[in-house]
Amino acid sequence: MVKKIVAREEYCIGCxxxxxxxxxxxxxxxxxxxxxxxxFPLPESALVFEExxxxxxxxxxxxxQDPLCVENCISxxxxxxxxxxxxxxxxxxxxxxxxxxxxxxxxxxxxxxxxHHIKSKCDFCLEREKPACVEHCPNEALILVEDT
Amino acid sequence: xxxxxxxxxxYLIIGNSVAAVNAIEGVRxxxxxxxxxxxxxxxxxxYSRPLISYFLGDRIKRQALEYKDAxxxxxxxxxxxxxxAESLDCIGKKVFLSDRKHIGYGKLLIATGGSPVIPxxxxxxxxxxxxxxxxxxGDALALKQYIEENAIExxxxxxxxxxxxxxxxxxxxxxxxxxxxxxxxxxxxNTFDLRGSEIVENELIRSGSTLxxxxxxxxxxxxxxxxxxxxxKSGRVIETGCLVIAVGVRPNSAIVxxxxxxxxxxxxxxxxxxxxxxGIFAAGDVAECPDFFDxxxxxxxxxxxxxxxxxxxxxxxxxxxxxxxxxxx
Numbered sequence: 001m002v003k004k005i006v007a008r009e010e011y012c013i014g015c016x017x018x019x020x021x022x023x024x025x026x027x028x029x030x031x032x033x034x035x036x037x038x039x040f041p042l043p044e045s046a047l048v049f050e051e052x053x054x055x056x057x058x059x060x061x062x063x064x065q066d067p068l069c070v071e072n073c074i075s076x077x078x079x080x081x082x083x084x085x086x087x088x089x090x091x092x093x094x095x096x097x098x099x100x101x102x103x104x105x106x107x108x109x110x111x112x113x114x115x116h117h118i119k120s121k122c123d124f125c126l127e128r129e130k131p132a133c134v135e136h137c138p139n140e141a142l143i144l145v146e147d148t
Numbered sequence: 149x150x151x152x153x154x155x156x157x158x159y160l161i162i163g164n165s166v167a168a169v170n171a172i173e174g175v176r177x178x179x180x181x182x183x184x185x186x187x188x189x190x191x192x193x194x195y196s197r198p199l200i201s202y203f204l205g206d207r208i209k210r211q212a213l214e215y216k217d218a219x220x221x222x223x224x225x226x227x228x229x230x231x232x233a234e235s236l237d238c239i240g241k242k243v244f245l246s247d248r249k250h251i252g253y254g255k256l257l258i259a260t261g262g263s264p265v266i267p268x269x270x271x272x273x274x275x276x277x278x279x280x281x282x283x284x285x286g287d288a289l290a291l292k293q294y295i296e297e298n299a300i301e302x303x304x305x306x307x308x309x310x311x312x313x314x315x316x317x318x319x320x321x322x323x324x325x326x327x328x329x330x331x332x333x334x335x336x337x338n339t340f341d342l343r344g345s346e347i348v349e350n351e352l353i354r355s356g357s358t359l360x361x362x363x364x365x366x367x368x369x370x371x372x373x374x375x376x377x378x379x380x381k382s383g384r385v386i387e388t389g390c391l392v393i394a395v396g397v398r399p400n401s402a403i404v405x406x407x408x409x410x411x412x413x414x415x416x417x418x419x420x421x422x423x424x425x426x427g428i429f430a431a432g433d434v435a436e437c438p439d440f441f442d443x444x445x446x447x448x449x450x451x452x453x454x455x456x457x458x459x460x461x462x463x464x465x466x467x468x469x470x471x472x473x474x475x476x477x
Contacts (some may be wrong), residue, residue, distance in 0.1 A: 072455060074215065075215055116207075
């Protein structure tokens with residue numbers, strides 16, 4: 001069963017640990033201290049953090065069933081893998097046209113303004129049991145649910 | 149691959165670019181069994197047209213132009229035949245190919261795209277070497293070969309629309325200096341507001357290119373069959389060994405001539421991408437479909453529109469009602 005990450009803003013306190021652990025999980029060492037103290041540049045977090053007053057939540061790629069980024073990708077760098085239900089990004093195929101960024105209704109793909117590709121997009125931490133942001137959220141403000 | 153001619157298929161698709169590919173996926177999402185045949189004039193299986201500028205500029209290799217896996221057509225159970233669809237019999241439900249063979253269909257999709265418009269220029273002849281358009285892989289291959297063989301250092305691009313500027317971008321990546329000539333008072337006039345045009349103009353000039361606005365080419369001078377210079381309306385003469393013409397595209401709607409299908413600039417379709425003839429659909433750069441905002445027929449020849457119209461045409465061909473105006477995904 002395909003699972004998706006759901007944000008519960010009623011439990012989010014805006015600590016942004018999801019971003020810290022997303023960065024760590026995508027760093028070279030995958031160690032929080034080594035990554036933050038010794039790696040430069042650090043990867044960009046794949047989450048978009050929204051905050052206004054007491055309301056906050058973190059959002060990442062929805063891995064849509066019918067993704068606009070895939071429909072509009074001119075190079076095949078964005079594809080939906082039907083076996084996992086995920087939308088992986090293949091940097092080596094990307095030419096940096098940024099159509100995916102323009103069409104994503106959630107604004108969760110971040111551009112790289114120096115290189116011709118995109119800087120970060122959630123890969124659902126496929127090699128982990130649970131995505132790092134979900135695993136490390138202290139309040140269960142990010143949870144995994146069965147996609148219906 | 150292509151066994152019997154004069155055959156009958158459930159779904160016939162004319163054209164093999166993004167609208168067609170999305171239509172195949174749309175049909176297959178709803179109908180796994182129906183036979184699909186694609187008729188395309190181009191001798192390439194699957195490639196992305198917007199990538200040709202990157203290919204010209206050596207940013208990507210020939211194989212990287214394919215945006216679907218090589219197994220796509222096999223997995224989708226689609227046959228592809230390289231031929232030109234000449235004419236259409238709406239009553240007998242048949243499409244006649246260039247070799248006089250014909251194919252009967254249950255549902256038809258016309259996704260033939262557009263062709264570059266060649267404006268009236270004195271001295272223009274197809275045989276002249278150094279003259280190019282820039283819309284398909286064939287154009288890019290020819291232009292690239294010409295630049296490499298003749299060590300072209302400077303090229304003129306006529307037209308500063310999306311295609312003209314993509315050509316200019318590819319040429320610059322290739323190390324060719326570019327002069328862009330635009331009839332309007334700014335570049336990308338149909339795409340951007342004044343400020344947007346200004347940003348791109350500044351970037352173009354920063355790249356070392358020359359931009360000439362409010363002007364156009366009136367004649368071409370040749371020497372021994374090759375272009376040597378162009379003369380502008382203002383009288384200015386620009387020496388060049390290469391000219392790329394990108395003043396616009398015209399929908400390839402010739403196939404529906406002498407039928408009852410209504411055309412304007414392109415083939416008129418309703419919100420379900422069906423033409424005025426039931427069972428015949430059109431999508432992509434050849435189709436003029438209702439605009440999301442004012443519901444009037446509009447033709448915006450860009451990838452996202454082609455992808456979406458193709459997909460929705462595919463749904464409707466497979467018998468599921470889908471609308472281009474419906475954005476509740």
